[in-house]
Amino acid sequence: MLFDSQLAGNAAMFAGGVAASALLLRFLRWWGESIALNRARRIGDRLRRPATTLAAVEDQSAAIQDLVQFPFGQAAVGAARELLRERDPAVRAAAIEILRRTRAFDGWVKDLERGGYRAKLRAIQALGEVGDERAVEELIEALGDDDPGVARAASQAVMMRDPDYAADRLAGALSSPKRRIAETAAAALVHMGEAAVEALVGQLASLRAQARRLAVESLGAIGGPALADLLLPLLESDPDPAVRVSVAEALARLGGEYVFAHLRRLAQFDPDWFVRARAYSLLAEANAPGAAEYLLEALAGLEPEIGRSGDENDAVEVVSDGIQRLRSAIVVGLRMLGLSDDEIAAAQRQEETEELDIALLAEEEKLLPGWLDALGALGEPDAARRAEAARQLAEAGPPAVAALARALRDPDPLVRAEAARSLGRIGARDGLDALAECLRDPDPGVRLASSTAMRAIVTRDAVRELRD
Amino acid sequence: MSLEALAPVHDALLAVCLLGAWSIIGLYSLLSFCGFIYSLEARRAKWRAPVVADWPPVSILVPAHNEEIVMAGTIESLLHLDYPRDRVEIVVIDDSSTDRTRRVIEHLMATDRRLKLVAIPPGIGGQGKSHALNSGLPYASHDLIAVYDADNCPEPVSLRYLVAELLADEKLGAAVGKVRTLNQATNLLTRCIAIEFISFQWIVQAGRWRLFRLASLPGTNYVIRREALERAGGWDGGAIADDAELTVRLSQEGYQVKFVPWAVTWEPEPQHWGVWLRQRLRWARGGTYVVRKFLPRVRRLRHRDLLLEVLHLLTIYYLFFGVMIVSDLIMVSGLIAGLAVGSRASPLMVLWALAVGLFLLQMAISLAIEGENTPLNLLAATAMYFTYCQAWLFVCGKAHYLDVVRQERLRWEKTVRVPGAARSGGQ
Numbered sequence: 001m002l003f004d005s006q007l008a009g010n011a012a013m014f015a016g017g018v019a020a021s022a023l024l025l026r027f028l029r030w031w032g033e034s035i036a037l038n039r040a041r042r043i044g045d046r047l048r049r050p051a052t053t054l055a056a057v058e059d060q061s062a063a064i065q066d067l068v069q070f071p072f073g074q075a076a077v078g079a080a081r082e083l084l085r086e087r088d089p090a091v092r093a094a095a096i097e098i099l100r101r102t103r104a105f106d107g108w109v110k111d112l113e114r115g116g117y118r119a120k121l122r123a124i125q126a127l128g129e130v131g132d133e134r135a136v137e138e139l140i141e142a143l144g145d146d147d148p149g150v151a152r153a154a155s156q157a158v159m160m161r162d163p164d165y166a167a168d169r170l171a172g173a174l175s176s177p178k179r180r181i182a183e184t185a186a187a188a189l190v191h192m193g194e195a196a197v198e199a200l201v202g203q204l205a206s207l208r209a210q211a212r213r214l215a216v217e218s219l220g221a222i223g224g225p226a227l228a229d230l231l232l233p234l235l236e237s238d239p240d241p242a243v244r245v246s247v248a249e250a251l252a253r254l255g256g257e258y259v260f261a262h263l264r265r266l267a268q269f270d271p272d273w274f275v276r277a278r279a280y281s282l283l284a285e286a287n288a289p290g291a292a293e294y295l296l297e298a299l300a301g302l303e304p305e306i307g308r309s310g311d312e313n314d315a316v317e318v319v320s321d322g323i324q325r326l327r328s329a330i331v332v333g334l335r336m337l338g339l340s341d342d343e344i345a346a347a348q349r350q351e352e353t354e355e356l357d358i359a360l361l362a363e364e365e366k367l368l369p370g371w372l373d374a375l376g377a378l379g380e381p382d383a384a385r386r387a388e389a390a391r392q393l394a395e396a397g398p399p400a401v402a403a404l405a406r407a408l409r410d411p412d413p414l415v416r417a418e419a420a421r422s423l424g425r426i427g428a429r430d431g432l433d434a435l436a437e438c439l440r441d442p443d444p445g446v447r448l449a450s451s452t453a454m455r456a457i458v459t460r461d462a463v464r465e466l467r468d
Numbered sequence: 469m470s471l472e473a474l475a476p477v478h479d480a481l482l483a484v485c486l487l488g489a490w491s492i493i494g495l496y497s498l499l500s501f502c503g504f505i506y507s508l509e510a511r512r513a514k515w516r517a518p519v520v521a522d523w524p525p526v527s528i529l530v531p532a533h534n535e536e537i538v539m540a541g542t543i544e545s546l547l548h549l550d551y552p553r554d555r556v557e558i559v560v561i562d563d564s565s566t567d568r569t570r571r572v573i574e575h576l577m578a579t580d581r582r583l584k585l586v587a588i589p590p591g592i593g594g595q596g597k598s599h600a601l602n603s604g605l606p607y608a609s610h611d612l613i614a615v616y617d618a619d620n621c622p623e624p625v626s627l628r629y630l631v632a633e634l635l636a637d638e639k640l641g642a643a644v645g646k647v648r649t650l651n652q653a654t655n656l657l658t659r660c661i662a663i664e665f666i667s668f669q670w671i672v673q674a675g676r677w678r679l680f681r682l683a684s685l686p687g688t689n690y691v692i693r694r695e696a697l698e699r700a701g702g703w704d705g706g707a708i709a710d711d712a713e714l715t716v717r718l719s720q721e722g723y724q725v726k727f728v729p730w731a732v733t734w735e736p737e738p739q740h741w742g743v744w745l746r747q748r749l750r751w752a753r754g755g756t757y758v759v760r761k762f763l764p765r766v767r768r769l770r771h772r773d774l775l776l777e778v779l780h781l782l783t784i785y786y787l788f789f790g791v792m793i794v795s796d797l798i799m800v801s802g803l804i805a806g807l808a809v810g811s812r813a814s815p816l817m818v819l820w821a822l823a824v825g826l827f828l829l830q831m832a833i834s835l836a837i838e839g840e841n842t843p844l845n846l847l848a849a850t851a852m853y854f855t856y857c858q859a860w861l862f863v864c865g866k867a868h869y870l871d872v873v874r875q876e877r878l879r880w881e882k883t884v885r886v887p888g889a890a891r892s893g894g895q
Contacts, residue, residue, distance in 0.1 A: 179550055179552055180550045281578035315588070316586055316589070316607075319574075319587070331574070332575050335575075
């Protein structure tokens, strides 16, 4: 017979017996733990009493000893964790001492390092309840856990402490050499909002660029009316380009003509190519008024030969840094602003055509007809002739400033240097912006000529003012 | 001649096939066991992961050919890797894309300075991943080179673990991570691929590393020393399975490749049989190319690792394929002729059933190690033997047909991306 009812009945009874035994064991364990916990709590109650007499102090010392030596370790730890909820610092200190001596603290630290997900969360909760210096230190370390859930729980445990203390500790973690710790701390500070602003402002003066950058990013995410005043000085003074980029991004979110003016200045004058490129793209992302025209003008002003990266004979095109990156960012920005590739290319071509219309230019710039040849020679293929023309144009005076400023973007460094010297000889302040841009020229001769010319213009003005 | 007279021949052939199959199953069972041991060791080793005080700079190469659908997600993942920001550069190689890949890269370049674009112009590019990687390598500034495919989403810690392992042992030429399937819940095919990947990595990668200190480059999610790469001569432009080919040459140069299972990347896999077929055909032809290239030099093999690597490919693409084809033919002919029933065939059939059982056990062990031993996955693994594995035989057969009969030139075949594949996964 395939089905033996007696055998099945015996099997069912056996299974039932096993299940009932397991339940009974579980109940007995729970019962035993409850008794132990109640006994531990009674010892713990002795710690809650105010220690006003010597006898009471001695009794508390004995209570600590009793809990440490309590035969059921888990119950002692449970009672100590309940004591951590007391406001009295002496009681909390006693509880921490019990946890330290019972090695419960070490167990949690170990769990935090090596445990599974649940063990880590339990450890974080316990360490959050302890909340002393060492516990917070361990929690800060846990901000770098591979599991984002654990890192988030650790940051929440730190935030359980009083806000000022938590903000200070988390802001301190922005300098951590472990990137993950620093970034989780930054996210927690953003979550804290206004309460974290003071601590974050303190980090703006940190020696570590990473801390300054994360502080800027966090402040930018929190926002606030004073943000622009707080961050604008960093836009030009911070030595780290990544921090300047973060400042620019935070400011771009604020918007406003004042901010856009600073971004335009950054795009034009920052010594770092990427910062300039990012400033252009931020102007486009923020859809700043007149951004399309400004970007088109900037694109037309770029010369591909200067600062070109990669080997010219190489078949592949490399866009990593320098003017190509700048060009790429401007083109991306123009696309963001809704211009098609054809429109961008057409605008560039139009700009080139305008540059070639010598007569029109001369008329616009009120250049005397006698200088028309020299102006035309600036477009000659021979670099020596262009340099000679740039030298001659110095004698044309202020009307030649615009033409010489254009010549500062000539592919040949000799022409650029000659144009800079001519601008210096003319002495017109109109040429200062163009000369300032040449201070970053890849050619040292151009840089020297530009700085000399700028000095000459400024000195001449100062002398003139003194005479007046 | 009666069918009864053919029975001994049938049984003899079946016995030979079973012997071949059991040799392979025996080897893979051993590798499964070693993989399991390594998984336990790896769990402990992860806690003791080497602490690197000063992380070395790394150049990440990402070859991309018409990857506009997946490019942005990949770059975002790479930018969020848990590695010091100033120690990473990401060199994206636009391999003559005809779609908007370059635009996507340029857009992201405007937001992060770590990105670098190497654009291979039309006419020169589109010749495959190896060619693209070789073109990008001169523009990588650092001594450690990481490679990720353009459709990958590496976990933030993956690069850190790979670099730490590589630095801890000078004999290592490369450290390779684990590849998981992003869209495994999409359909039965993607689930089968996910199970295949998990099994391959815990059996072949982890098992071989534990047993022989040997693992293969997976084509993505690996870090290699520039010195090792240059000594090996870079990627072979003629190979369409660049990873397998480079692994052999690294072994030839005396470098080891370590499998680091906790450095994980996720990638979407083909969702349609046609795409899968083309991709696997490329792998199979790439594998046989490696065997053909290195087998004649077997007498001059200087390193045991090299021999083992070639033997591994030989086992997969030739021995296993041959055994399975003959065994399938015997089974079918036996069933048709009624020879597979009766007393003679029974012991062999039991052996065959045992072999299938072992195959499933290996799969189950791998899935359990990975924490993916769900009833659905176990059911899919069972179905895989009769469907997916048989399709693999077709792929191998076609690869041999194209190589030997048609003698068709090896050509890079781009895996077609499906919009939304990365988001449709169950992970």
